[in-house]
Amino acid sequence: MTQTAVVRCEPYETDETLETISTEGIDMSNLDIFEAFSVESASGTEVREARAAYAARPFFSFNANRARLYHAEALELLRCARTESVDVIFADPPYFLSNNGVTCQSGRMVSVNKGQWDMSKGPAADFEFNKAWLSECQRILKQDGTLWVSGTLHNIYAIGFAMQMLGYKILNDIAWYKINPPPNLSCRYFTHATETLLWAKKNDSVKHKFNYELMKKENQGRQMQSLWQITPPKPREKHYGKHPTQKPEDLLRRIIVAASNPGDLILDPFVGSGTTGVVSVRLGRRFIGIDACEEYLNVAKSRIGDAITEILDGSGR
Numbered sequence: 001m002t003q004t005a006v007v008r009c010e011p012y013e014t015d016e017t018l019e020t021i022s023t024e025g026i027d028m029s030n031l032d033i034f035e036a037f038s039v040e041s042a043s044g045t046e047v048r049e050a051r052a053a054y055a056a057r058p059f060f061s062f063n064a065n066r067a068r069l070y071h072a073e074a075l076e077l078l079r080c081a082r083t084e085s086v087d088v089i090f091a092d093p094p095y096f097l098s099n100n101g102v103t104c105q106s107g108r109m110v111s112v113n114k115g116q117w118d119m120s121k122g123p124a125a126d127f128e129f130n131k132a133w134l135s136e137c138q139r140i141l142k143q144d145g146t147l148w149v150s151g152t153l154h155n156i157y158a159i160g161f162a163m164q165m166l167g168y169k170i171l172n173d174i175a176w177y178k179i180n181p182p183p184n185l186s187c188r189y190f191t192h193a194t195e196t197l198l199w200a201k202k203n204d205s206v207k208h209k210f211n212y213e214l215m216k217k218e219n220q221g222r223q224m225q226s227l228w229q230i231t232p233p234k235p236r237e238k239h240y241g242k243h244p245t246q247k248p249e250d251l252l253r254r255i256i257v258a259a260s261n262p263g264d265l266i267l268d269p270f271v272g273s274g275t276t277g278v279v280s281v282r283l284g285r286r287f288i289g290i291d292a293c294e295e296y297l298n299v300a301k302s303r304i305g306d307a308i309t310e311i312l313d314g315s316g317r
Contacts, residue, residue: 031061031068031265031286033085033140034077059294060301067277067287067304069297074269074290075129078136086140086288087209087264090255090276092150092245093130093159096120123158130155131162133269138166140267141202144209146171146259149198150247156196168200171208174226176251197228197255208259215258228254233275240302241295243273252279260285274300278307 262284268276271289280287
């Protein structure tokens with residue numbers, strides 16, 4: 001008989017130093033999407049110990065029902081999330097690019113190594129990791145929800161293939177043109193000036209949410225195209241520190257406005273320095289972010305806290 005390990009999530013304390021932000025007419029409650037989850041071993045004789053602490057207590061909770069950060073491995077915690085509980089997922093997963101090479105940063109040659117989390121375990125293992133977290137995202141998306149995945153040539157094609165295998169319906173592949181990218185030091189390649197965003201719904205039979213008119217208005221009355229010219233993160237976005245693959249707030253603003261409504265729940269399973277959370281709270285969305293690195297979570301905590309304070313004191317941008 002196959003054994004199953006069940007992990008129960010206990011109550012947690014929340015931060016009450018900030019008042020609840022007013023979102024009149026919108027239900028901003030219920031960020032409690034994590035519950036018991038089961039783990040079955042392949043052999044049926046051994047049970048892998050699930051990490052209950054991840055689901056039991058957020059790393060930080062902003063005025064209870066506005067935003068939460070979790071210190072966790074993404075896949076572990078996604079398995080603990082309720083089915084069809086999230087409106088939009090933005091994921092910027094590891095590129096598996098840390099291979100002891102070099103790149104150009106601020107005019108200097110620097111290592112491309114970002115940390116152990118970005119080290120490849122080989123194409124097959126990397127693919128299985130991506131397929132596993134993508135499968136959980138598909139399960140927890142609501143029927144009209146969508147998934148956005150950002151990547152480069154190092155990982156985006158394998159991710160796209162995994163999405164097709166799982167039955168996702170890919171809606172667009174959007175090219176984010178960085179406008180002023182760093183030069184290529186080897187002079188043996190074209191300069192890498194774009195990243196790819198894959199936008200998908202959970203399958204071909206559901207009707208997804210898309211604020212077409214808002215995107216058209218933002219593009220001066222014309223249909224928004226799939227080539228987005230957006231500058232890299234501004235200096236103020238790195239005030240508390242930076243993440244090596246940090247995305248600009250303007251990019252996340254367009255994504256969140258396009259695919260969600262005020263009060264919707266946004267999830268980022270690889271939250272890094274918290275850009276998705278900053279933009280979500282400014283736009284009146286609820287937010288959950290997950291990351292395995294406490295250093296980056298502390299940056300995210302400070303940035304999201306500032307964004308909420310800006311709103312409360314009327315200085316929000």
